[in-house]
Amino acid sequence: MFKFNKIKLAIGLSAIFLLLAACNSTVPSRSSVSANQKTGVQLWADNCSRCHNMRPPDSYSDAQWDVAILHMRIRANLSGADARAIAEYLKAAN
């Protein structure tokens, strides 16, 4: 019985978030300013330092930042707009 409840819970949660995903699946903004209007450098400072010392922009090439930011977007639960703004800043500053 408990197993069944957990599976139901899992399915329920998945359904809720897939529904949310569908609701939010509009074309993402490509602006360098995220939804909360913070610039890339502000978002970089605010988010990256929450867990670790910030790596200097010249630590990676543009292409490497693209990969690293995608990884950190998932780990730190960044929104797409925030991640893009941070990536744009780092690639402009490296």
Added chain:
Amino acid sequence: MKNLFIYGVTGISLLFFNAGEMAYAVDISNNEQYVSKKQYDELKGEMQKLKEQVQLLLQQQSQPPPITATQQPVINQPVQQLPIASQPVKQQEKTDQDIAKLQEEVETLKVKNEAQSDGTTGFLLTGYAYAGYKYGDTSNSGFNVGFNPIFLWKLRDDLIFEGELELELEDDRTHVGLEFAQLSYLLNDYVTIGAGQFLNPSNYFGERLHPTWINKLPDNPLSMLEGTRLQAGSQLGLQVRGGVPLGAMRGEYAFYVSNGPAMNEDGTLRFNDFSNSNNNVAVGGRVGWLPFTGFSLGYGFEVASVDDLNGENLDVITHSVDFNYLQSSKKYLLGRIDINAQYAYRQIDRSSSPTLAFNNQSSGGYAQFAYRPSLSGIPLLVDFESVVRYDWIELPNTPNFYDEQRWTLGLNYYIAASTMLKLAYQFDNKQGALNDNALIVQITSGF
């Protein structure tokens, strides 16, 4: 300027040569005398010498030295004025064409090189490593080392594979572990779906703060250590996660379904039950709230079930809360403070098995404060950081377990942004076992 000189000397030499011939002709006509063999040989020699000089000058002109921007206008003007300049001009044009072609090739090579470097192909190798020494009052003292390479492949803008290996020397062997291996699909700006093995999202320290180059102390809190671990370090299953803007605030979430844990004979849980021996799944997650910059508050949970020694199915529920605050201020703090805390509580149903018939309830956590005078402007201090942590664990009241508390004082020195030297002293207090005060040194680097 040098070319102008060469052309000038060339012209003058030719004129001189012609003038010599003319003078000789005049001399013959006036004196009506034949030249001697000696005079002829001398003149022939001089002529030969002049020819060689002219040849040499022409050769030098055909191989001009590197031209600087300031020299370029000076060169062009005299070339057009000299009577013998048509050949050098052609050579100059050819040289310019060669240079342009070479520059084009260099640009092409640059592009090719960039395309073949790490990252452009969607691959990035990163990770961290550490080496250290622990001197414990009652535990074994010795050196230790570890290396955690992280492999990232960005397959598309919305698809990425992440994998991390853990390589450590343990006892008489090299431990090789798989920290995570996950394929993630970014459904949209706010939802990411991942499958594989991933760090446990309901355990904030385990997911975000445990890497040695991030962890401000050289060891982990008691509730994160193998043997007394209250929450899994990683999960094998599926997860859905993301971040959402909440006006000026932010929210984050992560929910997962994974293979469930298994129960050990002493009533503790084994989280690396990759075969999922009891066929049960664990469901868990974490929601976080970030009301303002530097602050986050999170709640995590996991529900699972395990089989005891008799095959009886027992429910397991775990709750956790985490708190993280970071503040930098030159005016008030002369640097940065960093506060992290996490508490976890786990309840396992009472078993009817005689050896497990106790209240199987555990809790533990840590609170940590760090200060770095990074904005003090004092060169001697800016790279140092002081840390204090209190961590504890309360385990079931049986002879197999004991409660424990520790105070740890640490001093870190940042050699670089992601490289630090840690020195810590740990005051241990065990109820029912010998205390193990320890001095720990560690150097670590994230790369």
